[in-house]
Amino acid sequence: MSKEFKTGIIVILIIVVFIWGFNFLKGHDLLDGEARNFKVEYSKIGGLNKASSVTLNGLKVGRVDDIEFNETPEKRGQLIVSFSIESDFEFSKKSIVRIYSPNPIAGSSLAIVPNYDGEIAVSGDTLAGEMEENLFTSIGERLDPIQSKLENVIVSADTLFQRINHVLDQKTTESVKRSVRGLELTIADIRSTLGSVNAMLDSSSVEFSETMKSTRKITENLVKVTDTLANSNIGEIMRKAEVTLTSVNSLLVGIEQGKGSLGKLVNDDAMYNNLTNVSKELEELLREMKINPKRFVHFSLFGRKAKAFDKEKNTNNETSQ
Known part of the structure; x- marks a missing residue:
């Protein structure tokens, strides 16, 4: 065997090892046999790129092969992610492919959330996709409107302070100082008045105590009166008064109708004439x-x-x- 032949074999082995190692580092093992290919459609991919890993229950089973825009007019702007799985693990077409970020530093990856109900997914199927919002993305989305509002508040505050500085010129400042001095004098007068009131209250405390005692006695008498009224048979009294009023009403009705001597006296003209003649x-x-x-x-x-x-x-x- 010549040296040239040996050198050629070594070069070929090095190229094969290089190709296998390159694909292995990219997540594709040439020795695993034929891989299954799937597609997923997303509105945004959150940092996902080619060669990103695909995991199933935390185990790496494939990689992202391609990312392209959807060319159909009704779905313009949507992204189609193609990925391959080198494992023969079976799951249904109802499984979800989720974009997630394992840590804040690393890029995004795909995670298959398997579902075992229904028809088994085969190579070439399009699966449903969703994006998992990580902590920093969620915080950023919530802080964006707050930042906008905070900027508006800062601008309004700056305008307000400019107007205040424009209003508080030298003359206005002197007026404010005089107002503050007048307020101090007013507070001093109020304190003096309160001192006088306290002295007056101290001098009249005895009279106030006597007044409170008298008020207490009046209250006790009122309580006794109310107790007496409560214990008395008000209902029986009212019933008797009602009966009396009914009798009086009957008597007045009889008089008005000419019943009895008094009724005849009131209503009989002949008796009136006789009394007049007498x-x-x-x-x-x-x-x-x-x-x-x-x-x-x-x-x-x-x-x-x-x-x-x-x-x-x-x-x-x-x-x-």
Whole structure:
């Protein structure tokens, strides 16, 4: 065997080992046989790139082969990730391929969340995908609107301070100082007034105590009165009063309807006329007794007769001769 032949064999072995080692470092083992290829569609990939590892239950089983845009008009901007699996582990088409970041420093990877229900996935199938939000991405998405609002607040505060500096010129500053001095004097007057009030309260504390005692006695008397009212049979009293009022109402209704003597007296015109005539005759009688008393008390030694009643003279208040 010549040296040239030996050298050629060594070169070929080195090339084969280099190719195998290069693919092995990229995650593709040429000795594992035929790999299965799958596709997943994402709206964003979060730092995923070619040769990123694919894991299944934490075990590396493949790598990302290609990332390209979806060319269909209705899904323009979507990304199609192609990856290969060199393991013969079976899972269904309902499995989910999730993009995740194992740590803040490393890049993103694919993790197959296997599902065993339904039809088994085969090479060439398109699986469902989702993206796992890591801590830093979640914090960044939440801090972005806060940062925007904070910038607006800072701009508003800067504008406010500029306006305050514009308003607080030398003249305004002096006015504020005078106002503060006036406020100090006002506070001193209030303190003096409070001292006077405290002194007055101290001097009238005895009278206040007596007033409180009197108030307490009045309260006790009111309590006794309320207890008496509470213990009394208010309901029975009200019932009797109701019965009395009912009787009075019945009596008034009878009077109004002309029942009884009082009702006839109130409603019977004939009785009223009779009483009027009796009253008139009684008045004439009294007037006659006053004018001619001798007609009613007659005494005569010589047998003289009493004078007859003269209605006309009685009406004119004249004495009969």
